[in-house]
Amino acid sequence: MSFTLVAFHAHPDDESLLTGGTLARAAAEGHRVVLVTATAGEAGLADDASTRSGLGERRLAELDRAAAALGCARVVLLGYPDSGSDTPTSSPGGPVPFALLDPAGPAARLAAVLDEERADVLTVYDEHGGYGHADHVQVHRVGVLAAELAGTPVVLEATVDRDLLGRIARLMEVIPGLARLVPPGRFANCYTARSDLTHRVDVRRHLGAKRAALAAHHSQTGGGRSIRTVALLLRLPRPLLGPVLGHEWFRERGRPRAGALLDDVFETLR
Template sequence: MGWSDRRRMRCCHPVRVPFTLVSFHAHPDDEALLTGGTLARAAAEGHRVVLVTATDGEAGLAAAERTGDLGAARAAELDQAAAALGCARVVRLGHADSGWGSSPARAAGPGFSELPVEDVARQLAAVLREEGAHVLTSYDPAGGYGHPDHVQVHRVGARAAELAATPLLLEATVDRTLVRRGLRLARLVPRLDSDVLAQRLDTAFTAREDLTHRVDVRAHLAAKREALAAHASQTESDSGLRGIRLLLRLPRPVFSALLGREWFRQSGRGRVPGRLLDDVFAGLG
């Protein structure tokens, strides 16, 4: 094969242009649980990945010996997790964790969920413009399992994408059918913290028929597992084991079966009949 033939072959297989993905989350550890494999896959494929958190998670659940300066501890854990996932940049918006349920009392003043959407959206939009973001991930309208900070991520993400004219907004979620199955099994685990298990599942996460993306991240589960393990403060509380500890104890084949795919709903788009998209950049052409 001559040089001209090799050149023609290269022209027939265009090189993929790197994109920038900004992933917006409420607290440290949310990024690993909901989008860790997707972020690791995007980074491994040569795209720029930027992680933004609204709070440092200082009102989260943790064992008593870890609650002295939980926000600082979780911020450090976030940096470690972001490195494992290949994130190029971490941005903390610095708002107060609203807390929820049996969470310890937060500092005085409004929590993230109580802030005006427009004000926080401008902060996030500034990051989107600075990065020239092609894709933003936020959360579904239910905020997953209903945490008020997660619901606020949905509202802020939608408005920020509008302000910054970000081409693609994906709502990170989970197939509600799979959540129901998983929680039935989780109830059999002794000492598992039951806060999330008590939530109503009829409106949690996203119905299967509303999903647009099912991203295969099985090749990147080592990075996702490492990111989850980085959030050591969130593995146990005084009331029992947390979900992260349970996930990390799973045999690798089971871990892969449960966490080998991540789910999204593309804002403003219905499901493509008969299939789910496997690529978070597919809508960009």
């Protein structure tokens, strides 16, 4: 039996970072995968002024390549203004950043996609937006409301196992070339504790697709004062690919944690 999975993300590259393996696995197993992205990421970081010029267009082209690598059947761009990485603000008469919009408007547009696709599963982020980005928090609000409007039966909050992140950061401290790139305490208040998770999805057989999708987002390998997440993941030595990228995590809204973590994002539907 096949299902339709709609993944809702804030910016190009988010889909590959948090759910790339899951999307690739679902597509490879014969399910329809639809990617909805709220913004073009035009206010994101970039290497220099020449890269920042036209960054949104460049990131959308990268998104198309990443979606193709993951096997997505459709990409929907909502086209809202990127809120940037600082506290979002808006000026009188200027565009309102995605994070500051009333969630009702974007939710209605997303619900229309869910209805059109007859979506069985919607992925969003946890209520904290993972690491707290305002656009990610808004994706949670908008996605939850859209699922209610459309009657989508399963809503999965894409996140990361916070406990595992801490262990990986400590391990990286002793690996030449990776030491001091990620402070061990960086993830203390990010993402989701293991005790609150419902799914741990094995995507090791789809690491090639996930890595290809990450590599498509070349604009996101530079810029800023510290190493970017995409660049860091692409630099991982082969022995660390499985431990770091081989599983993806979710919390299913309304599903109590019972027993072992589930490996199938469609388990509730089955």
